[in-house]
Each structure stands twice: as structure tokens, then as C-alpha cells.
Amino acid sequence: MVRRAHHVWMAAFIIATMPLLALWAHAAPAARLWLEPPGQQIGLAGEAVVEVRLADVVDLYGVELHLQFDPALVEVIDEDPATPGVQVAPGSILAGDGPFLNQADNAAGRIDYAVMAVLSAPFTGSGVLATIRFAARAAGVASVSFVGSQLVNSSVASIPHSVTGGSVQVLAVTATPTPTASPTVTPTPTATLPPKATSTPTPTRTPTSTPTATRTLTATPTRTPTPTATGSPTPSRTPTPPSGPCSHLVLNGGFEYSTGWTLQGRAEYTTARYHGCCRSVRLGIEWYEPNTSGWDSAQQWISLPGSASSARLRFWYYPVSGDPNDSQYCWLMDLSGHVLAEPLRLTWPASNGQAWAYVDYDLMPFLGRGFFLRFEVYNNGYGGITTLYVDDVDVQVCP
Numbered sequence: 375m376v377r378r379a380h381h382v383w384m385a386a387f388i389i390a391t392m393p394l395l396a397l398w399a400h401a402a403p404a405a406r407l408w409l410e411p412p413g414q415q416i417g418l419a420g421e422a423v424v425e426v427r428l429a430d431v432v433d434l435y436g437v438e439l440h441l442q443f444d445p446a447l448v449e450v451i452d453e454d455p456a457t458p459g460v461q462v463a464p465g466s467i468l469a470g471d472g473p474f475l476n477q478a479d480n481a482a483g484r485i486d487y488a489v490m491a492v493l494s495a496p497f498t499g500s501g502v503l504a505t506i507r508f509a510a511r512a513a514g515v516a517s518v519s520f521v522g523s524q525l526v527n528s529s530v531a532s533i534p535h536s537v538t539g540g541s542v543q544v545l546a547v548t549a550t551p552t553p554t555a556s557p558t559v560t561p562t563p564t565a566t567l568p569p570k571a572t573s574t575p576t577p578t579r580t581p582t583s584t585p586t587a588t589r590t591l592t593a594t595p596t597r598t599p600t601p602t603a604t605g606s607p608t609p610s611r612t613p614t615p616p617s618g619p620c621s622h623l624v625l626n627g628g629f630e631y632s633t634g635w636t637l638q639g640r641a642e643y644t645t646a647r648y649h650g651c652c653r654s655v656r657l658g659i660e661w662y663e664p665n666t667s668g669w670d671s672a673q674q675w676i677s678l679p680g681s682a683s684s685a686r687l688r689f690w691y692y693p694v695s696g697d698p699n700d701s702q703y704c705w706l707m708d709l710s711g712h713v714l715a716e717p718l719r720l721t722w723p724a725s726n727g728q729a730w731a732y733v734d735y736d737l738m739p740f741l742g743r744g745f746f747l748r749f750e751v752y753n754n755g756y757g758g759i760t761t762l763y764v765d766d767v768d769v770q771v772c773p
């Protein structure tokens with residue numbers, strides 16, 4: 375009877391709190407990233423001021439964004455003549471820190487911008503991330519769109535957010551036209567990334583170790599395509615040609631900055647080896663360190679959109695091992711730590727390839743869900759030691 379009463383009480387409690395839970399869910403709107411104003415008109419001698427705005431973000435620790443514009447029609451005005459290249463103006467969000475990436479390319483029509491809370495406290499709220507001033511080059515409608523964006527919180531987990539681009543119309547008049555023709559309206563988000571909570575683990579997938587992964591046991595250097603000098607995987611590898619600009623979802627995939635990844639164990643950014651440029655991440659033990667057992671990993675959360683014409687994971691790795699019984703992996707892992715897939719599995723034996731090798735892995739089966747992209751090394755603490763360097767990690771999603 376006591377148990378029954380307890381159950382009734384519990385049911386009553388759940389029913390009573392359900393509206394509250396629903397309210398709570400609504401009280402935390404998804405973050406929005408957009409351009410303000412979404413559209414405006416200028417003359418051939420005019421300038422357009424476009425703010426990159428962020429709204430309803432919670433615990434923002436780092437942000438990286440990539441914008442594309444039509445360089446035949448507009449160009450970015452340099453806001454920092456003292457610094458080589460062309461820079462946009464930093465905004466009020468994380469203003470205590472200078473952006474660690476701020477470059478506009480007026481030939482390619484590209485703006486790359488990233489800032490991280492090193493001196494500032496993580497940011498909660500709404501504000502201006504950066505301000506771009508465009509000068510007109512020729513008449514026409516120049517779209518300004520996001521081709522990639524990552525927001526991470528202080529746990530270095532991705533913050534789901536919607537993204538809305540904009541445009542600048544250059545009119546074939548030399549005088550400055552009437553003030554902003556289009557009214558500033560709150561844009562309706564066009565693409566909402568799936569929130570983290572919706573990526574429920576699918577236990578059925580869990581134990582799949584892909585046949586390709588087992589094939590990598592030998593880890594012969596012939597498996598790798600001829601390394602290019604630049605090291606950036608060419609988009610031509612994509613099976614289906616993209617119909618629009620592709621997004622790149624990995625934050626700090628080149629490991630040149632100390633953001634985006636959660637490093638565990640002895641994992642660290644290193645200049646000892648790299649592919650392409652300057653730093654990589656090292657998992658496992660360096661030759662001068664003691665041979666102790668343990669797991670070392672580097673991971674970050676990736677949220678894939680629900681639909682895409684292609685979604686590829688690409689990375690380079692450099693394995694070193696004096697012990698076949700240690701292990702080197704790349705895993706896609708769900709929130710509860712289940713391995714969804716193994717793009718790289720080097721165990722029994724671990725690989726001593728000692729050359730940069732390339733992996734190009736299809737992520738289409740994982741559309742519409744999120745996962746940790748995790749690189750990991752296991753040292754058993756006896757025999758030889760094992761190390762894995764990873765660099766130029768890219769998740770490219772094409773619409």
C-alpha cells in the first residue's frame with residue numbers, strides 16, 4: 375500500500391511538473407547567428423555596414439566563423455591598417471580578447487574570424503560579434519553567406535545555433551542612395567542545427583567496426599594517397615558535386631590554436647610534427663617520457679545537418695609504435711561513450727608507419743545526429759611505447 379501510494383504520488387508529481395518542464399524547454403531558445411541588416415542597398419560610391427550578430431547564446435567560450443561574399447561586387451574595407459592583410463572590426467562579444475583569427479580575402483571573397491574567451495568570461499546573451507564594412511566594386515546583388523560556423527561552450531561542447539546570411543545590393547548610381555531601403559527585421563533562422571539533446575544513442579549501431587577499419591591493421595604506407603604539399607584534402611574527392619558552398623564543422627582542425635578540442639591524459643598540442651602547418655595534436659608517449667599505461671584522447675562534438683549531398687571526415691595521422699599490443703584509434707562516439715564507428719583502428723598491431731597517412735571517411739550514415747569525433751591512443755605500460763600525431767582534421771558537409 376505504501377509502494378502504491380508512492381507511485382501515485384510520483385505520477386502526480388510528474389504530471390504537475392510537466393508544464394514546468396515544457397516551459398523550461400521553451401525558456402532556453404537556440405542561439406542565432408545572423409547578419410544585420412539582412413539586406414541593404416548602396417551606390418557605387420557607397421559603403422555597407424554589416425554586423426555579425428549572435429543572440430540567445432549561453433556560456434560562449436569560443437566562436438569560429440567563415441563567410442563568403444561576391445568579390446566582383448563588393449570588397450571588405452580594412453579596419454586595422456597596422457596589421458598586414460585585411461581585418462574586420464571586432465564586436466562587443468568577448469571584447470576582452472582580440473580575435474585569434476581575423477582575415478578577409480578580397481580576391482577570394484572570404485572572411486575568417488575566430489575569438490576565444492581567454493581573458494574574458496564566457497559570454498551569455500546577445501550582441502555583436504564583428505562588424506564588416508563593404509565598399510562597392512560593381513552593380514549587382516552580393517550575397518554574404520556563412521560557409522562555416524562553430525560555437526563552443528566552456529566544456530568545449532558545440533552550441534547548436536541557427537545561421538542566416540544576408541546580402542548587399544549595389545545600385546548603378548554614383549550618389550549615395552536613400553538610406554537603407556530594406557527595414558531591419560528580425561531574420562527567421564533558415565537552418566537550425568539539431569540540438570545536442572536530440573542525438574539519442576542508437577545502441578544497435580554500437581559494436582560496428584567497419585570492414586575498412588580492420589583492413590587498416592597492416593597500416594602499410596601504400597594505403598595513403600600521395601601526400602600533397604598543402605595537405606588540404608581537395609573537394610574533388612567528394613563523390614557528388616556540391617550544389618552550394620560546403621560547411622566545415624571542425625573547430626581548429628589544424629591544431630594551430632588551443633581551442634575546439636578537449637584533450638585528456640597526456641594529449642597535447644605539439645610542434646614536434648605536423649602536416650601542412652606548424653602544429654598537430656599528439657596522443658600517447660614521447661620517446662623521452664616514462665612508459666606508463668593510460669588512454670590519451672582529443673575530442674570535439676560535431677553536429678551534422680539532417681540532409682546533405684555529401685559529408686566527409688578527413689584527417690592525417692602519423693603513427694609511431696614500438697609495441698604491437700598498444701592501440702591507436704579514431705572513433706565517432708555518442709554522448710554515453712558508445713563507439714558508433716571507427717574511421718581508424720590500429721591495434722594488434724599498433725602502427726609504426728612513421729609517415730603521414732590520410733583517411734577519407736563517409737559520414738552520410740550519421741546525418742541529423744551529433745557525435746564526439748575522438749582520437750585516442752592506449753599505452754599498456756610495458757614493451758614499447760606508442761604515439762599518434764593527428765593534423766588537418768576536416769568534416770566537410772555539402773548541401
Ligand SMILES: [Ca+2]
Binds near residue numbers: 628630649650653
Ligand atoms: Ca597543423
Ligand SMILES: [Ca+2]
Binds near residue numbers: 697756
Ligand atoms: Ca606498450
